[in-house]
Amino acid sequence: MSCCCPHSNSANRFFSFFAGRYRRRFEKKGFEPSQKQLMEGLQRAGFQDAEILEIGSGVGHLHQTLLEHGAASAVGVDLASKMICEAQKWAHERELDDRTAYIEGDFMELVDSVMDADVTVLDKVVCCYPDADGLVHASIGKTKRVYALTYPRNRWYVRMVMGMTAWVMKIMRSDFRSYVHDPELIEKWIRDAGFGKLYQNSNLVWLTQVYVKF
Numbered sequence: 199m200s201c202c203c204p205h206s207n208s209a210n211r212f213f214s215f216f217a218g219r220y221r222r223r224f225e226k227k228g229f230e231p232s233q234k235q236l237m238e239g240l241q242r243a244g245f246q247d248a249e250i251l252e253i254g255s256g257v258g259h260l261h262q263t264l265l266e267h268g269a270a271s272a273v274g275v276d277l278a279s280k281m282i283c284e285a286q287k288w289a290h291e292r293e294l295d296d297r298t299a300y301i302e303g304d305f306m307e308l309v310d311s312v313m314d315a316d317v318t319v320l321d322k323v324v325c326c327y328p329d330a331d332g333l334v335h336a337s338i339g340k341t342k343r344v345y346a347l348t349y350p351r352n353r354w355y356v357r358m359v360m361g362m363t364a365w366v367m368k369i370m371r372s373d374f375r376s377y378v379h380d381p382e383l384i385e386k387w388i389r390d391a392g393f394g395k396l397y398q399n400s401n402l403v404w405l406t407q408v409y410v411k412f
């Protein structure tokens with residue numbers, strides 16, 4: 199397994215800084231368009247009574263909403279400490295403490311201690327990690343039935359924005375980078391693991407896909 203430690207430490211600082219804003223944005227505006235698509239795909243795949251694993255779970259709004267709509271339990275894994283704090287606080291306020299568990303850290307380092315789940319979700323996470331191959335294979339290995347993810351489309355304007363962001367990060371002496379990983383390769387890895395695509399949608403930036411195990 200490749201070591202992404204400097205990147206993960208910088209990603210922790212970066213996303214911890216934005217955790218409060220993530221929660222306020224959800225409280226004010228709800229899901230963004232790509233997340234509405236993700237919910238639509240998950241509804242088609244079914245998540246009633248399911249155990250959910252959300253990797254890069256942020257402030258928890260997505261899996262907590264799934265719990266409020268019939269999922270049984272959820273584990274959220276995130277490497278940003280403040281994202282985990284916000285998610286725990288929000289779960290408490292939504293009276294979901296007994297159905298949620300949170301693990302702080304890089305999923306790739308925790309993979310052996312994370313339980314398998316019926317439904318695995320990675321919403322805008324693959325693009326935050328250099329080793330997409332490792333992350334997709336490790337997360338799909340935890341998935342019993344449904345694998346749902348949102349990641350950037352491979353378009354020139356997306357690559358341009360990410361290039362500009364990388365430049366700003368470099369100036370700020372941060373090792374955090376975002377990535378446009380090849381969607382065709384990602385799809386191949388998932389299909390080769392025995393999953394078929396049930397749902398796909400997109401907007402200008404994000405590709406949303408939901409796969410179901412054969």
Ligand SMILES: C[S@@+](CC[C@H](N)C(=O)[O-])C[C@H]1O[C@@H](n2cnc3c(N)ncnc32)[C@H](O)[C@@H]1O
Nearest residue numbers: 213254255256276277278304305321322323326
């Ligand atoms: C762009 S944010 C998206 C958060 C949330 N999914 C949402 O859409 O609101 C990406 C999140 O993934 C987390 N993350 C990135 N790579 C990770 C990894 N390898 N293990 C655990 N969390 C990771 C980051 O800390 C961050 O909170």
